Amino acid sequence: MRTSLGIAVAGFGWMGRVHTQSYLRVSHHFPDLPVRPRLRAVADEVPGRAEEAADRYGFATATRDWRDLLADPAVEAVSIGAPNFLHREMGVAFARAGKHIWIEKPVGLTSADARAVADAVRAAGVRGTVGFNYRNAPAVAAARDLIAAGELGAVTHARFRLFSDYAAHPDGALSWRFERARGGSGVLGDLAAHGVDLVRHLLGEIGALVADTAVFVPERPRPSGATAGHMRAAGGERGAVENEDYVSAQLRLTSGARVVLEASRVAVGDQNNYGFEVHGTRGAVAWDFRRMGELAVSSGGDYQDQPTRTVHVGPGHGEYAAFQPGAGIAMSYDDLKVIEAAHFLRSIAEGRPYGATLDDAVRSAEALDAMAASAESGSWVTLATR
Amino acid sequence: MRTSLGIAVAGFGWMGRVHTQSYLRVSHHFPDLPVRPRLRAVADEVPGRAEEAADRYGFATATRDWRDLLADPAVEAVSIGAPNFLHREMGVAFARAGKHIWIEKPVGLTSADARAVADAVRAAGVRGTVGFNYRNAPAVAAARDLIAAGELGAVTHARFRLFSDYAAHPDGALSWRFERARGGSGVLGDLAAHGVDLVRHLLGEIGALVADTAVFVPERPRPSGATAGHMRAAGGERGAVENEDYVSAQLRLTSGARVVLEASRVAVGDQNNYGFEVHGTRGAVAWDFRRMGELAVSSGGDYQDQPTRTVHVGPGHGEYAAFQPGAGIAMSYDDLKVIEAAHFLRSIAEGRPYGATLDDAVRSAEALDAMAASAESGSWVTLATR
Amino acid sequence: MRTSLGIAVAGFGWMGRVHTQSYLRVSHHFPDLPVRPRLRAVADEVPGRAEEAADRYGFATATRDWRDLLADPAVEAVSIGAPNFLHREMGVAFARAGKHIWIEKPVGLTSADARAVADAVRAAGVRGTVGFNYRNAPAVAAARDLIAAGELGAVTHARFRLFSDYAAHPDGALSWRFERARGGSGVLGDLAAHGVDLVRHLLGEIGALVADTAVFVPERPRPSGATAGHMRAAGGERGAVENEDYVSAQLRLTSGARVVLEASRVAVGDQNNYGFEVHGTRGAVAWDFRRMGELAVSSGGDYQDQPTRTVHVGPGHGEYAAFQPGAGIAMSYDDLKVIEAAHFLRSIAEGRPYGATLDDAVRSAEALDAMAASAESGSWVTLATR
Amino acid sequence: MRTSLGIAVAGFGWMGRVHTQSYLRVSHHFPDLPVRPRLRAVADEVPGRAEEAADRYGFATATRDWRDLLADPAVEAVSIGAPNFLHREMGVAFARAGKHIWIEKPVGLTSADARAVADAVRAAGVRGTVGFNYRNAPAVAAARDLIAAGELGAVTHARFRLFSDYAAHPDGALSWRFERARGGSGVLGDLAAHGVDLVRHLLGEIGALVADTAVFVPERPRPSGATAGHMRAAGGERGAVENEDYVSAQLRLTSGARVVLEASRVAVGDQNNYGFEVHGTRGAVAWDFRRMGELAVSSGGDYQDQPTRTVHVGPGHGEYAAFQPGAGIAMSYDDLKVIEAAHFLRSIAEGRPYGATLDDAVRSAEALDAMAASAESGSWVTLATR
Ligand SMILES: NC(=O)C1=CN([C@@H]2O[C@H](COP(=O)(O)OP(=O)(O)OC[C@H]3O[C@@H](n4cnc5c(N)ncnc54)[C@H](O)[C@@H]3O)[C@@H](O)[C@H]2O)C=CC1
Ligand SMILES: NC(=O)C1=CN([C@@H]2O[C@H](COP(=O)(O)OP(=O)(O)OC[C@H]3O[C@@H](n4cnc5c(N)ncnc54)[C@H](O)[C@@H]3O)[C@@H](O)[C@H]2O)C=CC1
Ligand SMILES: NC(=O)C1=CN([C@@H]2O[C@H](COP(=O)(O)OP(=O)(O)OC[C@H]3O[C@@H](n4cnc5c(N)ncnc54)[C@H](O)[C@@H]3O)[C@@H](O)[C@H]2O)C=CC1
Ligand SMILES: NC(=O)C1=CN([C@@H]2O[C@H](COP(=O)(O)OP(=O)(O)OC[C@H]3O[C@@H](n4cnc5c(N)ncnc54)[C@H](O)[C@@H]3O)[C@@H](O)[C@H]2O)C=CC1
Structure with a gap:
């Protein structure tokens, strides 16, 4: 019942x-x-x-x-x-x-x-x-399983990127997103947050990091009237952008792995170019959100000259089977949210966590704060361990 | 109301x-x-x-x-x-x-x-x-618009492919799909039907065609008990496959364009490798279902050495805007059916056709029949015009 | 000595x-x-x-x-x-x-x-x-080895394409290439010849074929003065193109495999888009001249949902080791001719064939003649066996 | 004469x-x-x-x-x-x-x-x-021209990567390459040097950087007898690797652009995965050595939702015309050295520099030294300007 x-x-x-x-x-x-x-x-x-x-x-x-x-x-x-x-x-x-x-x-x-x-x-x-x-994408679940199963050996170095052009137009209106008081640290909370979560979900905790940030579109026209979404302003007076267009960071994970993370909201040419490439001592795995159902995997015992195969995810990978009966049939971004809803409801029903929790949000936010602090100080910042 | x-x-x-x-x-x-x-x-x-x-x-x-x-x-x-x-x-x-x-x-x-x-x-x-x-994919709609707008010039030659591995396992059970009486012409109705519809939707009517067919897995084990989907049979006695694993055809469209169409249900290595490449006197467009949101377009006035660009579909392409607010966010196969449902309901409400109709099914089936006849006779078959 | x-x-x-x-x-x-x-x-x-x-x-x-x-x-x-x-x-x-x-x-x-x-x-x-x-490309040699070793099982169906835009400009001068007496059958000898050779080299002899041809740029300006290469004519009077811009063919190999071959010299958007995709009962292999050093291979015992891996050719593949010490280092088109020179010199020295011979040229030309005849007659043409 | x-x-x-x-x-x-x-x-x-x-x-x-x-x-x-x-x-x-x-x-x-x-x-x-x-690749020359011509606007952020698996096998012999006295800083001089040169060649001088390094294969078997190339050792006693397997760095260019640079010699799955992605306020350009003749370009005036086109380099791009008559015909790695030889000989003949000079080597080496120092100190290091 x-x-x-x-x-x-x-x-x-x-x-x-x-x-x-x-x-x-x-x-x-x-x-x-x-x-x-x-x-x-x-x-x-x-x-x-x-x-x-x-x-x-x-x-x-x-x-x-x-x-x-x-x-x-x-x-x-x-x-x-x-x-x-x-x-x-x-x-x-x-x-x-x-x-x-x-x-x-x-x-x-x-x-x-x-x-x-x-x-x-x-x-x-x-x-x-x-x-x-993004955790919920079956290809990401498959990547996590591969890594956890040791198919890549020990993870050595990885790169995570979140490149979007949503704020690339210099005449995009100076909405609340570009204010520090309401838009926070800009691209850090908007995009890098996802990157940090994926790093942690796939590879474990961050020990320390050093980061750099930049504002590449320093002024934008003030909106005339209410703006919705990422509207272009007609040509009002220009005001200062207060938060970050871009962040890069070098991370040292507690596992010893090295990670480079980058996020940009002004990456002209990139529509949701989000993804990662993870290398380990025996293999590698890469994913691109734009080709959400594909996973690039190099594994086996060859170490050198080892090919990379393209896997079209299917039943058996994450929650794919809840959506499609065979491999290679497109799921949507929205389907990832259906999975999230299932996590939420199941966690309520069973009284225990499924999927990303507020602890994950805290950890992610701590890393973002550390990035902002590091960009400010120019130093490596060590993250609290628990 | x-x-x-x-x-x-x-x-x-x-x-x-x-x-x-x-x-x-x-x-x-x-x-x-x-x-x-x-x-x-x-x-x-x-x-x-x-x-x-x-x-x-x-x-x-x-x-x-x-x-x-x-x-x-x-x-x-x-x-x-x-x-x-x-x-x-x-x-x-x-x-x-x-x-x-x-x-x-x-x-x-x-x-x-x-x-x-x-x-x-x-x-x-x-x-x-x-x-x-597949008509309903925003990228396909965008391709149709490009072609109709003359961005490719006159269409010269095109290729349509529908390659799947769903019947590739030689021990896949000899279900009704492999009987002529119930499974019809096999891959023709299963996959080539979609290809013919896309040809007609994008490029217009077929004038004549010559086709070849093949059965590459001639025997399969009879199912022991009921089979669902594409089950593998445990090892029963083998019986004959009665319909086609593969079809290829050369088409002449009434426009003068040439088309090659291929479909296979035993294409090992291919999970839903469906798509097309259309060339015209001034440009080209290509689509791959596995990367449903991408369209490869070559257009402009260069004729030679003209690059091909990857377009991530977005609002403005077909019915995309009904699903996602910005370009490059994955839609699903199921979303294509939601569009189809909208076509159906709107056609009922307004009493006129939206999307693919039974006339399209008849035309598609006539082309498939012509393929079967041509494969049998070894001759070009002319299709009725109306 | x-x-x-x-x-x-x-x-x-x-x-x-x-x-x-x-x-x-x-x-x-x-x-x-x-x-x-x-x-x-x-x-x-x-x-x-x-x-x-x-x-x-x-x-x-x-x-x-x-x-x-x-x-x-x-x-x-x-x-x-x-x-x-x-x-x-x-x-x-x-x-x-x-x-x-x-x-x-x-x-x-x-x-x-x-x-x-x-x-x-x-x-x-x-x-x-x-x-x-093109035979000499290490990736092609590797593909041939894979096929010969049975890694793909029995070859079922394949596609070979040779798409170029070298004659795509409608103002390209009406040089000898477009005359039947001196340019022969146009794209057949120019490009399809390579395709036929690759089919034979990789998959064996052709038993029969049915073909279609087309001229998509029927008139071109007569050259004013001498033309070199694929010059654009200044705007002289237009004359008729006498030979083929495009050919497609369905082949039945003596092995039973089906092949679709296409060649175009007016494929806007394509610069040397030459390549093949070969499917077999257990695997597949694909190659694209534009990424000459890569081979896409699907093999193993999975039949269904079998991934495709990208192999960067290296020492051990064809004559690669004569050029580069490690995998993934670019060879040139010209290097393929160096290999051909070695074949020629070695065949002279040893008095026996290496690489493509005049018998191969005869066989290839016979297939091209058969394509022309089939396009004329609209019928399947059987090739002589020896 | x-x-x-x-x-x-x-x-x-x-x-x-x-x-x-x-x-x-x-x-x-x-x-x-x-x-x-x-x-x-x-x-x-x-x-x-x-x-x-x-x-x-x-x-x-x-x-x-x-x-x-x-x-x-x-x-x-x-x-x-x-x-x-x-x-x-x-x-x-x-x-x-x-x-x-x-x-x-x-x-x-x-x-x-x-x-x-x-x-x-x-x-x-x-x-x-x-x-x-790598400077000499026509696609790199074309990228430089695009950037210099302002087609990307002001460069904002970029990534350069040099990933190889040449030292990925844990049983690769402990040759001189892994000694600090003779192999220097390992992957820094081997691969990152090329990356720094490309950064400078395409984007200008480095102002400051912060870097991290790692050794992921800390011990290797001592070679038994002489080793050539990257030989695998039979199983001798293991000794310590003294220099870097991996380096990452965040760079601030004097132009204000941000760059992430990574190099690895233990990147399993990667054979010469060298390349870059450069973003600017109006466009982007990307190159991958493994597909040496292709350049991915996003330019135009759209800022958002701007597609990326694949350009096959041809005559007019760098020194391409000295090698091939039309676009899309493969050049080799060795051809890049022929261009370098031409630079060398021309610089001797004319008494002025062509191509990369020793000043470039000094600048590159200074950046590598700064990376080593930064990895040691954990701080940003400012590079001398001249
Ligand atoms: N997980 C993901 O991939 C994504 C997450 N987000 C996150 O979702 C959140 C919302 O973003 P969007 O939906 O894109 O923004 P949106 O601007 O489309 O929607 C925000 C809504 O909140 C309403 N709102 C504002 N103030 C309110 C108030 N005081 N009381 C009630 N409603 C109020 C607005 O009227 C608006 O309808 C953000 O935190 C964003 O970071 C957004 C997009 C993707
Ligand atoms: N548009 C597309 O992309 C696709 C179209 N199809 C088409 O959809 C149709 C169904 O295919 P699937 O859903 O894949 O097959 P399926 O085998 O999953 O479903 C068929 C259903 O019909 C039921 N059925 C059989 N005989 C019945 C009867 N006498 N009375 C009531 N129900 C009966 C079966 O019990 C079964 O539940 C086929 O015609 C197929 O060609 C299938 C898949 C994709
Ligand atoms: N294997 C391959 O990938 C390619 C093969 N070819 C083949 O190579 C042949 C030549 O093509 P290209 O070199 O592209 O043509 P091209 O036009 O560049 O060279 C032909 C040369 O032959 C010369 N020539 C013409 N008549 C002559 C005569 N009576 N005596 C002496 N020289 C004469 C011309 O002056 C010209 O220098 C063709 O048969 C073509 O099919 C061409 C390009 C690529
Ligand atoms: N530009 C590029 O893309 C590349 C540059 N290099 C650079 O080229 C240099 C050589 O590398 P490889 O050719 O790969 O090495 P290698 O090991 O193949 O060749 C080095 C040669 O130097 C010889 N040699 C050693 N000590 C000598 C001495 N005292 N007197 C005379 N000869 C001596 C060795 O016997 C050997 O033949 C290195 O500095 C390397 O960084 C290497 C590969 C690619």
């Missing part, structure tokens, strides 16, 4: 919509889930947006004020899809109100924010799932 | 499931659709399968006998996801019963079958949509 | 130059060759061209009349790099004069031409080597 | 051989060179090796002692292809003896070594060319 679980979504933009769709699809792919999500409430500050979402997706109620959700007893779990600067306030409040939370990365602007949410979740005894969705 | 439309699904295997999920998702992506599908009934002959589907997806009723759906007034439209040899009987019956049909390709075993269904649909005044889903 | 061998080159254009350089380089890579070529004489009808070649490369004598070479006793072997319509006359004359010949493909305009040269060579007891250089 | 130039080669291993062949080929490709190299003398300490080289390539004299060449008046220019630890001694001695030198990278073990050679060259008034051959 499946239990029903009352769901709310706070912040109904891109991610709010994808979380919502995931709740509606999760039982198609994971029929054995012991809980069934029911859409209870949606909140978004933009007038009409929550109502429209309720109408389209069947939420029972809609509001502009997310605080309305706190006291609603029908709401048992909340998806937080609001901008980063609201993650802490929302996350802490929902947790304290006894709601489980599925919160988007990076969970606030700093590691203090992430820790505050993590602490509140722990204190309240609720479950917390974080939107580090 | 949106109208509700009662839906049934007949044959609940892979495609039945994907159609069902598409009905449930279509309004997420196409909120303006004037009709809302409601899941009324599901039929599958395997005991328990329809009930399980009803339970999981919310169909109001379930049955083992698809004929039960014919008289059900709540059923206004039917998805036909049964094997090819049932397409004609089901398609004709549902159309005569006044139900709109969304029927899987290839619509029967021969062009006579497809024509019978097309005739019944026309006679009944219902709408018919056919599962030629 | 190495013997010296007096060399002449007849026709000093692109190929004449590359043959010459190969003679000068062959001992760098094949020091054990028992003969040492010495450049004795060069002939080219363009005033000054032979002299310049002699000056630059050290030929002892130069002439405009290739017949001068016939009686020169210092000339023991001749490279024939003149246009196709001269192959027969030159080849027969040099053979009759007792000279070994290294003759460029396709060896004349028809199989009768190739046979005449082959007969003269046989009658004179000299050696004949033909410029089917 | 061309002058003849007496050439010696000191150290006849891989590079000695390739230099020699380049001298013999350079006039084939660069007929207008005002000097003609004549092979006078060759020296190699391995008994018989110089004699064999003289025999095969036509050097007038051979010796085991390279100092014999110093006083030979027939020797006007010397190629230095001995191991790194001999570069300084040889380079200084030959320069002082008034010989022009073409010396292999990295020119000694440290920047002090490179500077000593540079100083000697300057003092003697001879010319010095350094073996930074």
Whole structure:
């Protein structure tokens, strides 16, 4: 007998919509889930947006004020899809109100924010799932399995990249994303956060790092009127970009492996060029999000002149079998969120973590803070171990 | 005010499931659709399968006998996801019963079958949509637009391929797929049908063709007990494969363009290696299903030494914007079916065709029949023009 | 003790130059060759061209009349790099004069031409080597070895393509290449000849074929003054193109394998897009001349879902070790001709064939003739077996 | 009237051989060179090796002692292809003896070594060319031209990688390459040197850097007897590897651009995976040595969603036209050395630099020293500007 679980979504933009769709699809792919999500409430500050979402997706109620959700007893779990600067306030409040939370990365602007949410979740005894969705790609799961099984030997060096052109246009409006107070450290929270999570998920903890950052588009036109998404501004007066366009870092993992991580939001020519290449003493594995279903693997006992094979993921790799019956059939980005929804619901049902948790968000945020500090100081920064 | 439309699904295997999920998702992506599908009934002959589907997806009723759906007034439209040899009987019956049909390709075993269904649909005044889903890939839509806009000049020569390894194992059981009476012409209906549809969709009608076919795995072990999917048989007695593993054809289009089409179900090493390369007097375009979101385009005015660019499709290409907000974010195979569902529903609402119709199925089947005839006779076969 | 061998080159254009350089380089890579070529004489009808070649490369004598070479006793072997319509006359004359010949493909305009040269060579007891250089690529040699060793099982179906844009510009001058009397069958001799040779080299003899041809640029401007290479004409009056821009063919090999072969000289977007994909009952192998050092191989015992690996050729693959000490270091097109020179010299020294011979040229030309005949008749054409 | 130039080669291993062949080929490709190299003398300490080289390539004299060449008046220019630890001694001695030198990278073990050679060259008034051959690839030349022409806008961030598996086998013998005294800093001089040169050649000077290094195969079996190349040792006692397997660095260029550079000699799965990706405010360019003739270019005015095109280099790109008549025809690694030979000879003839000079070697070595120092200190290191 499946239990029903009352769901709310706070912040109904891109991610709010994808979380919502995931709740509606999760039982198609994971029929054995012991809980069934029911859409209870949606909140978004933009007038009409929550109502429209309720109408389209069947939420029972809609509001502009997310605080309305706190006291609603029908709401048992909340998806937080609001901008980063609201993650802490929302996350802490929902947790304290006894709601489980599925919160988007990076969970606030700093590691203090992430820790505050993590602490509140722990204190309240609720479950917390974080939107580090690239973990969920079957090819990434397959890579992790290969590495864990020792197919690559000991990992030696790796590279992780997150290159996007979403802020590449110099006339892209100077929205809140480019303010430090609301947009945090820019590309660090936006993209590098995913990279850090993948490093940790695949290779383990970071011991120390040294980083560099840069702003390549130092001024942008102030938006005239409200901007949505990454709008181009008509030509208003220019103001200063306050946070990072680019970050690079050299990491030393506690395992001894070396990692280079780079993220850019102004990488002209690159649309979601996200991926990694991991080398070990016996093999290598590489993945590119743009070809999400392919994994490049070099393994065997040859060491030198060892070829690399292209594997099209299929049933048996991560959660692929929940989506497609045979290898080489495209899954979508959104499917990764369906997997995340399943993790969230299962963790609630079973009272134990599945997938990325708030501890992962804290660790990731600590690494991002260390990168910012290192870029400032010009020194290696050692990360706390636990 | 949106109208509700009662839906049934007949044959609940892979495609039945994907159609069902598409009905449930279509309004997420196409909120303006004037009709809302409601899941009324599901039929599958395997005991328990329809009930399980009803339970999981919310169909109001379930049955083992698809004929039960014919008289059900709540059923206004039917998805036909049964094997090819049932397409004609089901398609004709549902159309005569006044139900709109969304029927899987290839619509029967021969062009006579497809024509019978097309005739019944026309006679009944219902709408018919056919599962030629590769058309719906945004990259394919973009390719079609490029060609139609004359960006490639006049199309000169092209190649279409559909290579799969689904029947490559010599110990794959001798299921109905390998019988002529139930599996028809084998790879022709299974894969080449998609290729013919893409040729016609992108480049126009076929004037004449010459074809060759082959069986490369002439014997397979008879299945011991029931087989599902492409099961491997334990080692029973071997029987003869009756239909084609491979087909190749040279086509002359009515436009004068030359096309080579190949399909194989025993292409070891290829998982869904489906795609095309089209050349014109001024450019070229190529697509590979395995990298569904990429399009290779050579255009401009250079003729010689003209580079080829990789385009990651995005909003503006086909129906991409209904799924993702920016370029280079993976869509799934299943999303192509959501687009197909939207075509079906819109065609019902508006009383005119959207997407692939039964006429397309007839044309495709005629080309497949011509291939079989040509392979038999060793001669070029001219296709009827209309 | 190495013997010296007096060399002449007849026709000093692109190929004449590359043959010459190969003679000068062959001992760098094949020091054990028992003969040492010495450049004795060069002939080219363009005033000054032979002299310049002699000056630059050290030929002892130069002439405009290739017949001068016939009686020169210092000339023991001749490279024939003149246009196709001269192959027969030159080849027969040099053979009759007792000279070994290294003759460029396709060896004349028809199989009768190739046979005449082959007969003269046989009658004179000299050696004949033909410029089917793609055979010599180490990756092609590796592919052949894989196939011969049964790594792919029995070959089932394959595709060979030779796509170039060298005649893609509609204002490319109407040179002799586009005349039937001097340019023969156009793209058939120019490009398809290489394809046929690769088919035979890798997969064995052709039993029968059906072909189609097309002219896509039917008129071109007549050249004003002399044209060299693929010059663009200034805008003279237009005349008719007499030979083929494109050919496609379906082949049935005597082994039972099916092959699709295509060649185009007007493939906009393609610069030397030459290559093949071969499937067998257990594996597959593919090669692309543009990435000459890479071979894509799928082998093993999996049949289905078997990955494809990228092999960077290295020592042990064909003659690679004569050029580079480790895998993945680029060889050039010209290096393939150095290998061909070694074959030629070794065949002279040892009195037995190495590499492609005039029999190969005859077989290739017969297949091209059959393609032309099939395109004319619309029927399958059976090739003679021997 | 061309002058003849007496050439010696000191150290006849891989590079000695390739230099020699380049001298013999350079006039084939660069007929207008005002000097003609004549092979006078060759020296190699391995008994018989110089004699064999003289025999095969036509050097007038051979010796085991390279100092014999110093006083030979027939020797006007010397190629230095001995191991790194001999570069300084040889380079200084030959320069002082008034010989022009073409010396292999990295020119000694440290920047002090490179500077000593540079100083000697300057003092003697001879010319010095350094073996930074990747510069000479036509695609690299094309990339440089694109960047210089501003097609990418201002360069923002870039990545350079040099990944090889040549030392990946843990049983590879502990040769001199792994000793600090003779092998220097390991992968830094071996591979990273090329990367630094490419950074400088394409993007300009390095202002500061922070680096990390690692040894991943800390022990190797001592060689039993003499080892050649990268031999595998039979199983002797293991000794410590003294120099680096891996280096990574973050660079700040004086232009403000950020660069990540990585080099590994133990990158299992990678055979000469050398290349770069350069991003600018308006475009991007990428190159991979394994596909030497291809350049990936994103340019235009789109900033976002701008596609990347694959350019097959051809005449007009760098020195391509000296080798091949049309785009997309493979050049070899060795051809890059022929271009280098042309640079060397032209610089001698004209008394001014062409291609990479000893100043480039000094700058490169300084960056490598800075990397070693930074890895030691954990701090950013500022490079001297001039
Ligand atoms: N996991 C992933 O791959 C991705 C994660 N994200 C994360 O998701 C979060 C949201 O990003 P997007 O959906 O792209 O942004 P978005 O701008 O599309 O949506 C944010 C929504 O929050 C609403 N909102 C703002 N203030 C609010 C308030 N006080 N109360 C209620 N609603 C409020 C906005 O009106 C908007 O509808 C961010 O934290 C981002 O980092 C975003 C994209 C991808
Ligand atoms: N558009 C596309 O890309 C694809 C199209 N197809 C087409 O879809 C059709 C079904 O293929 P799959 O779903 O792969 O097959 P499947 O074997 O997974 O499903 C067929 C279903 O029909 C049921 N069925 C059989 N006889 C029945 C009867 N008399 N009454 C009710 N149900 C019956 C079976 O029990 C089974 O559940 C085929 O025509 C195939 O060509 C299949 C896969 C992909
Ligand atoms: N194996 C391969 O990959 C290639 C083969 N070829 C073949 O090589 C042959 C020559 O082609 P290219 O070198 O590209 O042509 P080209 O036009 O560059 O050279 C032909 C040369 O022959 C000379 N010639 C013409 N008539 C002559 C005569 N009566 N006496 C002496 N010299 C005469 C011309 O003046 C010219 O220098 C052709 O048969 C072609 O099919 C060409 C290119 C590549
Ligand atoms: N530019 C490039 O891409 C490359 C550059 N190199 C550089 O070239 C140099 C040589 O490397 P390889 O040719 O690969 O090495 P190798 O080991 O093949 O050749 C070195 C040669 O120097 C000889 N030699 C050693 N001591 C000598 C002495 N005292 N007197 C005379 N000869 C002596 C050895 O006997 C051997 O023949 C190195 O500095 C290396 O960094 C090497 C490979 C590629």
